[in-house]
Amino acid sequence: MSVLLDHLPVIWQGLVVTLQLTVASFLGAAVLGVLVTAMRVSPVGVLRALGTAYVEAFQNLPLLVLLVLAFFGLPEIGIKAEPLVTAIVVISIYEAAYIAEALRSGVNSVGKGQGEAARALGLTFRQSLWYVILPQALRTVVQPLGNIIIALTMNTLLAGAISVVDLTEEAKRINLVEAQPIPIFVGVGLIYALIASGVGFVTGRLERRLVMVR
């Protein structure tokens, strides 16, 4: 383990980048995910179709393909962004498809009467979704969302393919010099495990606090 301690500063740098990627991508994905869910449950057929197309497209393409395509492909048509920005945008778009699906299952779990009651009270579709259905839907999908965040954390390491130096990429660089893959990758793996268990802990607490007895 002393190999890791010798390189603590760069591991820290890598961890910061991984956390930046995770947090920023999750926020982006959450916003997009809510929008896509709204489209998927909307009364307008075209919006529903668009939402479905979005989910099918991004859930069914590998993240690595999307990253490489965006990073090397978009500059060919004149769109060029920093690697970190590209990574955050692509991961957000990709994970939004998963978040949208989790949220939709939550929306479907909210009783039909809730929506009807909200509309009967004169709320618009947007208001009934925002004030009545989504708050209830969110409570039922805290755990699946936690799982998506954990998967997202693990997925951030693919950003290494487009030159973002995250935790995994730093580990590879350290190993290149030290040639001790087992302690280095086990150590870095433990850091990921810590992040994941942190997320799991928070979502577990949230779930208990938000639980609704029906």
Place this chain on the structure above:
Amino acid sequence: MKKMVAVVAVSLLGLAACSSTNTSGSPAVPGEAKPAAAEWLAKAPVADAAAILPGSTMEKIKKRGELIVGGSLDAPLLSQQNPVSGEIEGFDADMGKALAKYIIGEPKVKIVNSASETREALLGNGTVDVVFQTYTITPERAEQVAFAGPYYTSGLTIAVKKGTTGIAKPEDLNGKKVIAGANTPAIAAIKKLAPKAEIVTFGSDPECMQALKQDRGVAYVQDETLLIANAKKDPSIEVVGNPFTQDPYGIGLKHGDEQFKTFVNDWLKKTQSAGVWQQVWKNSIGTVVQGEAPAPPQIGSVPGS
């Protein structure tokens, strides 16, 4: 389901469009049939039965009838799988075949695609017998694995887009964005000679080239041989200066297996004196580098070997 099929079809079309723009100019299939290959293999030496000591690693390999080599499948000129024939071609790959012939009598090789991250572990737990993978001998690595050789010396150099000024030596890279292959010794070399350079890494050589052309960095530091080959294929790129490092490539073996190391070093001497090493060089690296094969490096001449 229909939607999914449509999405896949559209994306495949998109990918096809991308690749067709890239391949113009350079042939899609590297390395057609090489008639000289059989010639050097016939010349390659075979070990005396007495050299295969009972209970040794070489005996184990001979009994198995196959040499398991840790190597790459995507390193042009060194160890690259020909997409048409499925054969693995290049300097490292052929050296592996020659070693297999020396031990077994036939060039029977199984290449395990080992990444730079896993080479030490694969040797340590016996998944592979040897590693031929531009494995630079360093004292740190020599604590984890044994190195026979060096069997080849190469050096890093700098490539830039044609017309770039102000970059002639590694020190000029300070304060600039520099592209390097992930998991290559270039990263450490740049950090040492130009500590203020920002290093941008990509997994493979074609990606690094694409990044250089898209101005993701002003220079690309890589093994000289590879860069010369790249510059030949792509006239918008040029190589500046001479190699600024000396990287001795070793044959990775299990740490502490002195018997096998001596055996492999003996083989290396024999292939070099038989002219096989030189022929292998001509067939691979010699196809882009002008002139005759260089003198092979002195075995055991670097710290760690």
